[in-house]
Amino acid sequence: MIKITLPDGSIREYEGVVVTGTQIAESIGAGLAKAALAVTVDGVQRDLSDPIKADAKVSIITVDSPEGLEIMRHTVAAQVLARAVKNLYPSAKLAIGPTIEDGFYYDVAFQEPISSDDLEKIEKEMRKIIETHASISKSINSKADTIAAFKERGEDYKVKIVEESEQKDGFQLYAQGDTGFVDLCRGPHVPTLKHIGAFKLTKLAGAYWRGDSNNEMLTRIYGTAWKNDKDLKEYLHRMEEAEKRDHRKIGKEMDLFHMQGEAPGQVFWHDGGWTIFKELEGYIRGKLRRHNYQEVNTPRLINKDLYIKSGHWGKFGENGIFTSNAYEHEHALKPMNCPCHVEIFKNDGKSYRDLPIRMSEFGNCFRQEARGALHGLMRVTSMTQDDAHIFCTVEQIEQEVILLNDLIAEIYAELGFESYFVRFSDRPDARVGSDEIWDAAENGLKKACEAAGVDVVMNPGEGAFYGPKLEYVLKDCIGREWQCGTIQLDFNQPNRLGAFYVDVDGEKKHPVMIHRALLGSLERFIGILIEHYAGHLPLWLAPTQIVVSGIVEDHNPHVEKAYKRLKDAGFRVKADLRNEKINYKIREHMHAKVAMVGVIGEKEAAEDTITIRRLGAEGQKTYKMDEFIAMCHEEVKTKALPLSHQKDKQAA
RNA sequence: GCUGUCGUAGCUCAGUGGUAGAGCACUCCCUUGGUAAGGGAGAGGCCGGGAGUUCAAUCCUCCUCGACAGCACCA
Numbered sequence: 001m002i003k004i005t006l007p008d009g010s011i012r013e014y015e016g017v018v019v020t021g022t023q024i025a026e027s028i029g030a031g032l033a034k035a036a037l038a039v040t041v042d043g044v045q046r047d048l049s050d051p052i053k054a055d056a057k058v059s060i061i062t063v064d065s066p067e068g069l070e071i072m073r074h075t076v077a078a079q080v081l082a083r084a085v086k087n088l089y090p091s092a093k094l095a096i097g098p099t100i101e102d103g104f105y106y107d108v109a110f111q112e113p114i115s116s117d118d119l120e121k122i123e124k125e126m127r128k129i130i131e132t133h134a135s136i137s138k139s140i141n142s143k144a145d146t147i148a149a150f151k152e153r154g155e156d157y158k159v160k161i162v163e164e165s166e167q168k169d170g171f172q173l174y175a176q177g178d179t180g181f182v183d184l185c186r187g188p189h190v191p192t193l194k195h196i197g198a199f200k201l202t203k204l205a206g207a208y209w210r211g212d213s214n215n216e217m218l219t220r221i222y223g224t225a226w227k228n229d230k231d232l233k234e235y236l237h238r239m240e241e242a243e244k245r246d247h248r249k250i251g252k253e254m255d256l257f258h259m260q261g262e263a264p265g266q267v268f269w270h271d272g273g274w275t276i277f278k279e280l281e282g283y284i285r286g287k288l289r290r291h292n293y294q295e296v297n298t299p300r301l302i303n304k305d306l307y308i309k310s311g312h313w314g315k316f317g318e319n320g321i322f323t324s325n326a327y328e329h330e331h332a333l334k335p336m337n338c339p340c341h342v343e344i345f346k347n348d349g350k351s352y353r354d355l356p357i358r359m360s361e362f363g364n365c366f367r368q369e370a371r372g373a374l375h376g377l378m379r380v381t382s383m384t385q386d387d388a389h390i391f392c393t394v395e396q397i398e399q400e401v402i403l404l405n406d407l408i409a410e411i412y413a414e415l416g417f418e419s420y421f422v423r424f425s426d427r428p429d430a431r432v433g434s435d436e437i438w439d440a441a442e443n444g445l446k447k448a449c450e451a452a453g454v455d456v457v458m459n460p461g462e463g464a465f466y467g468p469k470l471e472y473v474l475k476d477c478i479g480r481e482w483q484c485g486t487i488q489l490d491f492n493q494p495n496r497l498g499a500f501y502v503d504v505d506g507e508k509k510h511p512v513m514i515h516r517a518l519l520g521s522l523e524r525f526i527g528i529l530i531e532h533y534a535g536h537l538p539l540w541l542a543p544t545q546i547v548v549s550g551i552v553e554d555h556n557p558h559v560e561k562a563y564k565r566l567k568d569a570g571f572r573v574k575a576d577l578r579n580e581k582i583n584y585k586i587r588e589h590m591h592a593k594v595a596m597v598g599v600i601g602e603k604e605a606a607e608d609t610i611t612i613r614r615l616g617a618e619g620q621k622t623y624k625m626d627e628f629i630a631m632c633h634e635e636v637k638t639k640a641l642p643l644s645h646q647k648d649k650q651a652a
Numbered sequence: 653g654c655u656g657u658c659g660u661a662g663c664u665c666a667g668u669g670g671u672a673g674a675g676c677a678c679u680c681c682c683u684u685g686g687u688a689a690g691g692g693a694g695a696g697g698c699c700g701g702g703a704g705u706u707c708a709a710u711c712c713u714c715c716u717c718g719a720c721a722g723c724a725c726c727a
Contacts, residue, residue, distance in 0.1 A: 207724085217654055220722070
């Protein structure tokens with residue numbers, strides 16, 4: 001007799017010494033039995049066919065739960081895609097095929113390279129396989145048998161995986177009916193191919209075996225899978241919509257910036273984009289003033305000896321740092337501002353009374369990124385960091401980290417980012433400084449995080465070469481993660497570069513250095529901002545805040561008057577005096593994501609009003625000129641979020 | 653950097669082994685129209701760069717530069 005406790009707390013009893021998920025599902029109801037994909041037994045996912053030999057808490061997994069969807073996706077990858085590939089390309093060797101957010105992939109070594117045109121062919125084969133409704137069965141095998149099975153099939157990668165596994169026994173092989181196809185898998189899988197929903201292969205890309213660039217590159221086939229066609233369509237539509245928010249596309253539509261081959265990874269800022277840049281910079285300057293920072297500016301081209309001393313050269317060397325020969329010395333285009341700030345710190349004697357010193361710079365840095373890594377504004381070779389270095393004592397670290405975390409949270413909230421997360425990256429393999437120093441730095445940062453109440457996601461081995469760091473991560477339109485703000489603890493550089501202060505006891509001591517960036521790089525942050533708002537920026541950031549236009553040319557004198565008043569009131573305003581219909585102009589300016597179009601017609605001219613059409617709103621609204629100006633001032637001052645990001649949307 | 657795809661007018665894109673096409677934008681003319689495209693005409697391209705194959709290359713091959721996706725990298 002086995003007692004099974006179901007999620008609702010009810011207990012069912014089953015005769016015999018074993019029971020399976022299938023039996024449990026059947027005993028509950030025919031509908032559930034049909035829908036069941038797998039079971040959770042005492043918190044562990046198992047196949048429906050797995051014997052349950054003792055009392056347990058069991059829940060039946062269907063495709064309606066996130067777990068069920070993931071199991072189904074996994075089956076699409078490991079059973080359907082893998083088998084389709086083997087059917088079409090018998091010489092292909094299978095590596096791994098996990099699920100990812102919204103889908104799955106499979107890494108395959110093809111003898112002949114395949115192209116994205118082949119995806120259609122593979123998809124067709126997959127549909128054929130699913131049509132067979134084959135049942136999936138599992139066998140449990142010894143290590144030796146498993147290796148033998150894959151050796152026989154020429155699956156070199158599977159052999160490697162099993163050989164190098166720490167697991168001694170109990171390798172699960174999943175087969176499809178009597179097709180001869182087997183795959184190694186942790187499971188569980190859906191019981192039959194009838195349970196596969198809607199799927200689509202999405203893209204093809206290279207990926208290194210085991211994620212190591214020293215290894216050979218395999219072909220990764222990506223796909224997405226959903227419980228039905230409707231969900232699949234919705235997903236594809238969502239992705240399409242998301243891609244429209246791409247900052248490179250919107251940057252063009254709004255005439256913000258461009259990039260070109262003569263300067264890879266560098267930005268030609270147009271007037272509009274540079275307006276955003278300057279506004280953000282000004283906004284951050286305001287924060288710096290209130291938080292008692294000094295602002296400095298340091299050279300771009302610096303004798304590389306400084307970077308040898310600081311440790312940068314050893315870490316990034318010729319591949320990461322641009323160099324130039326000037327005055328018979330090799331110079332580096334500065335990759336980071338920190339050594340320069342240390343030099344300012346060192347320029348006169350410092351006392352413990354001076355600390356903390358918060359030294360900021362909108363520092364223009366250059367980094368020779370791997371070509372394939374460049375990505376619009378998000379990953380550039382020349383960037384402007386809203387950088388600062390806080391020179392302080394060990395005792396001051398905690399307080400400073402709390403202040404910084406609060407400041408970043410405040411800024412992200414004001415800019416309309418409700419969701420971001422923080423990664424804690426600790427010591428990397430390539431680093432400077434002793435383990436004792438690293439222990440101290442990591443513990444210091446951890447303690448400070450706790451004190452500041454920051455929830456962190458650990459990110460082992462990804463710290464800076466000089467110290468551990470917090471990374472404030474934002475996502476772009478299609479969910480890619482980008483590090484923006486950062487707080488890094490550095491016990492190394494001040495020592496290497498010989499920075500001292502005189503402590504209360506008269507002893508010379510090295511200060512601790514906290515590297516920090518709030519937005520990260522202005523370039524990347526603007527990219528994120530554009531995607532976050534799909535170009536519908538808050539009024540204070542909008543490159544063009546108002547375009548004023550008449551209905552007919554006769555109104556142009558009034559339009560120019562209104563234009564002048566708005567301009568004198570301090571707004572970024574343009575007058576559209578062209579001989580075009582108002583529909584045409586509205587359309588054009590809305591496409592260019594102008595925040596507001598103000599229309600002056602006969603009525604408005606007579607009554608000293610302006611009729612406003614807002615970006616993202618349906619209708620229009622007429623205001624007294626004075627009221628309109630006051631309203632805009634208020635909106636800029638309060639940094640109000642645009643309509644699309646306000647809870648109660650209203651027209652104008 | 654690696655794998656794959658791509659590069660044609662200012663933009664978005666079609667196309668062919670015999671030196672090229674559309675829509676939008678631009679210029680001019682007509683139109684004076686109340687909230688997402690009024691009509692007409694015109695101008696505009698070394699088909700990313702270099703080499704090769706060919707009687708002939710935008711098209712085929714190789715190299716190179718750049719872009720896109722993913723991987724790796726990421727101070």
